[in-house]
Amino acid sequence: MTPFTRHTGLAAPLARHNVDTDQIIPKQFLKRIERTGFGQFLFFDWRFTEDGEPKPDFVLNQPRYHGASVLVSGENFGCGSSREHAPWALYDYGFRVLIASSYADIFYNNCVQNGLLPVQLAPDQIARLLDLVDREPGLALTIDLENQTVEAGDLFHASFEMNPERRQSLLRGLDPIGETLLHEDAIQAFEQEHPSPIITVT
Amino acid sequence: MAPQTLFEKIWSRHVVRDAQPALLYIDRHYVHEVTSPQAFEGLRQAGRTVRRPDLTIAVMDHNVPTSDRSLPIQDAVARKQMDQLEQNCREFDVPLWNLHHPEQGIVHIIGPDMGFTLPGMTIVCGDSHTSTHGALGALAFGIGTSEVEHVLATQTLWQHRPNTLEVRFVGKKPPGTTAKDMILALIRAIGIAGATGSVIEYTGEAVRALSMEERMTLCNMSIEAGARAGMISPDETTVAYLASRPYAPKGDAFASAQDAWLALATDPGAHFDQIVEIDLRQLEPMVTWGTNPEMSAPISGRVPDPADESDAVRRDMVAQALAYMDLPPNTPLEGIPIQRVFIGSCTNGRLEDLERAAKIIAGRQVAPGVRAMAVPGSGRVKRSAEAMGLDQVFRDAGFEWREPGCSLCLGMNDDILSPGERCASTSNRNFEGRQGRGSRTHLLSPEMAAAAAITGVLTDYRKLLEEVQA
Numbered sequence A: 001m002t003p004f005t006r007h008t009g010l011a012a013p014l015a016r017h018n019v020d021t022d023q024i025i026p027k028q029f030l031k032r033i034e035r036t037g038f039g040q041f042l043f044f045d046w047r048f049t050e051d052g053e054p055k056p057d058f059v060l061n062q063p064r065y066h067g068a069s070v071l072v073s074g075e076n077f078g079c080g081s082s083r084e085h086a087p088w089a090l091y092d093y094g095f096r097v098l099i100a101s102s103y104a105d106i107f108y109n110n111c112v113q114n115g116l117l118p119v120q121l122a123p124d125q126i127a128r129l130l131d132l133v134d135r136e137p138g139l140a141l142t143i144d145l146e147n148q149t150v151e152a153g154d155l156f157h158a159s160f161e162m163n164p165e166r167r168q169s170l171l172r173g174l175d176p177i178g179e180t181l182l183h184e185d186a187i188q189a190f191e192q193e194h195p196s197p198i199i200t201v202t
Numbered sequence B: 001m002a003p004q005t006l007f008e009k010i011w012s013r014h015v016v017r018d019a020q021p022a023l024l025y026i027d028r029h030y031v032h033e034v035t036s037p038q039a040f041e042g043l044r045q046a047g048r049t050v051r052r053p054d055l056t057i058a059v060m061d062h063n064v065p066t067s068d069r070s071l072p073i074q075d076a077v078a079r080k081q082m083d084q085l086e087q088n089c090r091e092f093d094v095p096l097w098n099l100h101h102p103e104q105g106i107v108h109i110i111g112p113d114m115g116f117t118l119p120g121m122t123i124v125c126g127d128s129h130t131s132t133h134g135a136l137g138a139l140a141f142g143i144g145t146s147e148v149e150h151v152l153a154t155q156t157l158w159q160h161r162p163n164t165l166e167v168r169f170v171g172k173k174p175p176g177t178t179a180k181d182m183i184l185a186l187i188r189a190i191g192i193a194g195a196t197g198s199v200i201e202y203t204g205e206a207v208r209a210l211s212m213e214e215r216m217t218l219c220n221m222s223i224e225a226g227a228r229a230g231m232i233s234p235d236e237t238t239v240a241y242l243a244s245r246p247y248a249p250k251g252d253a254f255a256s257a258q259d260a261w262l263a264l265a266t267d268p269g270a271h272f273d274q275i276v277e278i279d280l281r282q283l284e285p286m287v288t289w290g291t292n293p294e295m296s297a298p299i300s301g302r303v304p305d306p307a308d309e310s311d312a313v314r315r316d317m318v319a320q321a322l323a324y325m326d327l328p329p330n331t332p333l334e335g336i337p338i339q340r341v342f343i344g345s346c347t348n349g350r351l352e353d354l355e356r357a358a359k360i361i362a363g364r365q366v367a368p369g370v371r372a373m374a375v376p377g378s379g380r381v382k383r384s385a386e387a388m389g390l391d392q393v394f395r396d397a398g399f400e401w402r403e404p405g406c407s408l409c410l411g412m413n414d415d416i417l418s419p420g421e422r423c424a425s426t427s428n429r430n431f432e433g434r435q436g437r438g439s440r441t442h443l444l445s446p447e448m449a450a451a452a453a454i455t456g457v458l459t460d461y462r463k464l465l466e467e468v469q470a
């Protein structure tokens, strides 16, 4: 995984609560067997008409948000299905940072696993940010994970909290499986002490 | 020792490394075709193996066709995904119940039904409705594909310790109401993010009175309240259920396992981080009117009016949902016309669900213009239902009786709604487009879905029962 330390990029607003993973990547696109190539299907039903034409009023189709890499949204972002295709699609589309007032658990975890930074800010900060993004075309945000800050020059400044272990794994771009395998002895000892009650399936 | 909850007992017995996050040992790993290909590919690229294929079982359920299985699969991409699972399981030695296996079906139906899921286990699957298995007193939760890869490679997971939330159902469930109504009422009360970060344990006499299959319906939708998992302390119902499962321990092993299972139950006086009480005394059959599972009301109720919402954000959400659902404010729920009916899914695709629906439709006909489908959750459910003659009841009434799979719950195959179609569905998600682009979903119990099929509109099914008696 690529380490995440700091990112500056254009912010796009998705002013909704409860954006679920069925919306982020609808099921008809879950049949791919690769981790990449999902960006073209991001928010598909919101972004495109039945005939595959871009819907001009959807935020990501507005020219001013082309090239956005920071997505600002509301409460409970990423609820619903556990599909990791959701963070894959966001990342593949070009997003590197999400800023929302809360996240669903599995989705949050899936983001961290993929080097996509989920920043959590208070609802009033989100409201200010959404307003600012709307008023200032081309607004770039800088998200600094070392210092845990979100900034837009003089216009916006906020600090955010993040669980230290999750922050470290993003900062260092760790391979979690490699890390776990360092504990091989402990896992083996556990297996010896706790024989499985399971009847093997054939 | 201080009194402990079921969750605490299971958690502490699975910690390999006590840290924050803790390294947790996983007893059982279920795999399906949609969330696993990239995990196996990751193993391959890193030259890793599956550590414990014996604790892993793979099934095909999400995009299997539910029509005639002897025909070739129409959808080339779906076929590729199934072929890939086939190949991955062969290469990594993982047992697979494929499309043609007699026990094929939805992973969350098969697991408990076969006795793969046992009390006290830690269970994961790349699927959010893994919470279902908590009904047997297991700690079961959904994970993403990177974590699937992690469990395949190490049989462990790093987990932050969740909070514990006791959902205490107060009073008896009124006659004619179901586990589906209990869980919809809970989600309505606490919201779809109400249990985020928590593991729920369901308690109260109404929970004790539920059958094992009803408990699965309850735990299944824990994730729709945002919970990490949902669970129920093992009791005599749990033990009786497991006694007849093919892969549960047998003989002396069963006798000693049984004592260990019962000892897992939450101790009197154990501490929960949070407690929510849901009063069941006024419970009615519930139905959703909006685009997430908290947007529901009793069948005697009405669709809300956004104008009544004092909070602006909430007002917008309700207005958006009603626009999508094409329902004017204040519409009575009873009488809303539907075009499709789906009885199935990991929420309500079990034998008892089919039996209860069949009681309502027996001797009646599906309303003209309505297309109704019954999709058993697994091969075993289907065979049992057929042995009872339920398939005939459904067919005679004009239902389609289909092969097992997720089917119209998420519409990954040709079981899909057309834009604008309205469906009475026993599944668990009514998100925009869940059952097909532009589709409109009303979540309800199997009894309510059956009644909607017969009358062509959302109906309080209890009225049909009265007709029978009259």
Ligand code: SF4
Pocket: B061, B062, B106, B107, B108, B127, B129, B345, B346, B347, B405, B406, B409, B410, B427, B428
């Ligand atoms: S039936 Fe629906 S909710 Fe259950 S596993 Fe299948 S797709 Fe998921």
